[in-house]
Amino acid sequence: MNDWVKAKVVGRHQWSEGLFSLQFEAPIAPFQAGQYIKVALEIDGERIGRPYSLVNAPGDRPLEIFFNEVPEGPLTPPLSTLGPGDEVWLTPKAGGIFTLETVRPATDLWLLATGTGLGVYLSILRTAKPWRDFRRVILIHGVRQASDLAYAETLAGIARRQGEQFRFVPAVSREEAPGALRGRITDLLAEGRLESHLGVSIHPSTSHVMLCGNSAMIKDVKAILEERGLVRHRRHAPGHYTTEQYH
Ligand SMILES: Cc1cc2nc3c(=O)[nH]c(=O)nc-3n(C[C@H](O)[C@H](O)[C@H](O)COP(=O)(O)OP(=O)(O)OC[C@H]3O[C@@H](n4cnc5c(N)ncnc54)[C@H](O)[C@@H]3O)c2cc1C
Missing domain, CATH: 3.40.50.80 (Nucleotide-binding domain of ferredoxin-NADP reductase (FNR) module)
Known part of the structure; x- marks a missing residue:
């Protein structure tokens, strides 16, 4: 089971057809560059969440994700319609080991x-x-x-x-x-x-x-x-x- 915190969408950018970035304000724990959070929406009474890498540096805010719409997917079609003022759920702790922390110079x-x-x-x-x-x-x-x-x-x-x-x-x-x-x-x-x-x-x-x-x-x-x-x-x-x- 995931814990979730509410996040407010504070920015949206569409790069091309089906390609988006969203920015959020939310109280998440410190993370390492390369880690991901889960983003979720309530869809037909169910909370559907998927992992997304964070694009912003750990010390920078807002939080940002970069994603493409998968037309047959449950989350990305509604996610791509969000804009400033809308709300999503995020996991408050980022995870993952795709980082430089243990890599030798x-x-x-x-x-x-x-x-x-x-x-x-x-x-x-x-x-x-x-x-x-x-x-x-x-x-x-x-x-x-x-x-x-x-x-x-x-x-x-x-x-x-x-x-x-x-x-x-x-x-x-x-x-x-x-x-x-x-x-x-x-x-x-x-x-x-x-x-x-x-x-x-x-x-x-x-x-x-x-x-x-x-x-x-x-x-x-x-x-x-x-x-x-x-x-x-x-x-x-x-x-x-x-x-x-x-x-
Ligand atoms: C650790 C991790 C980090 C991730 N970070 C990102 C990220 O930063 N940006 C991002 O766009 N996605 C990322 N993903 C994929 C993301 O979690 C979702 O799977 C994707 O956004 C589609 O969500 P969906 O609910 O619409 O469809 P899903 O139910 O997740 O997928 C539906 C189908 O589409 C396929 N699919 C999933 N993602 C894509 C895609 N990008 N292009 C084409 N087909 C796809 C799946 O394999 C599946 O067959 C990450 C996945 C993992 C495991």
């Missing part, structure tokens, strides 16, 4: 996201830890259409602040887009196009890789990483990659 931190998997990295990138513990931080955001490349201004701000320590590569699979690689993250990695574009390789001696998003990307990239000698990171058995599967 390395040369390169690779952050690979499909779709709304980008959000969790924004929280991490808004803290000091990645910039202190890694020489380079490389973010790859895979989407189908260029219109799904959300948070461009936030990413431009991070690039301005961090300079050459930060590399951002958008990857668009279904159309050509200026400044983006064409293709799925998995294919770009398997064909070597991603690393040759960056001039940086993923290697167990230099890299920690985080994977967030859909199950197909995570499964395929895991296989590529393991072939190259990277092993899953565990709290008590440090390794080279960590995953957070949204669906």
Whole structure:
């Protein structure tokens, strides 16, 4: 059973068709960048909750989530219609271990996201830890259409602040887009196009890789990483990659 607190929606942004961010004010406990909360609504007399990564840095408010509407899902269609003044339920404590807290410093931190998997990295990138513990931080955001490349201004701000320590590569699979690689993250990695574009390789001696998003990307990239000698990171058995599967 979850505990719940009432939260007020204080902001909403629609990035493209079916792609949204919502901001909340609510008294939740301190959390670590990379963790998620559950968001719930009363639907037909039942409280339906789903986990969402927090996009804001732990010290920043309002709380923020980034999600896409799944038309056949019970929660996201009504969630996407909410606006300032509406109320939702949140779990008062964030959870999850998709954080940098137990990861050993390395040369390169690779952050690979499909779709709304980008959000969790924004929280991490808004803290000091990645910039202190890694020489380079490389973010790859895979989407189908260029219109799904959300948070461009936030990413431009991070690039301005961090300079050459930060590399951002958008990857668009279904159309050509200026400044983006064409293709799925998995294919770009398997064909070597991603690393040759960056001039940086993923290697167990230099890299920690985080994977967030859909199950197909995570499964395929895991296989590529393991072939190259990277092993899953565990709290008590440090390794080279960590995953957070949204669906
Ligand atoms: C730890 C964790 C953190 C998560 N954080 C986020 C987040 O930050 N942002 C986010 O958008 N989602 C996130 N999710 C997924 C989210 O919890 C919901 O599953 C999703 O928003 C759909 O909710 P729903 O109730 O409408 O449909 P559900 O009943 O949850 O799902 C209906 C169907 O749609 C599939 N599905 C779920 N999510 C998606 C999706 N994004 N795109 C396409 N198909 C999907 C499911 O596999 C299922 O088959 C997270 C999931 C987990 C486990």
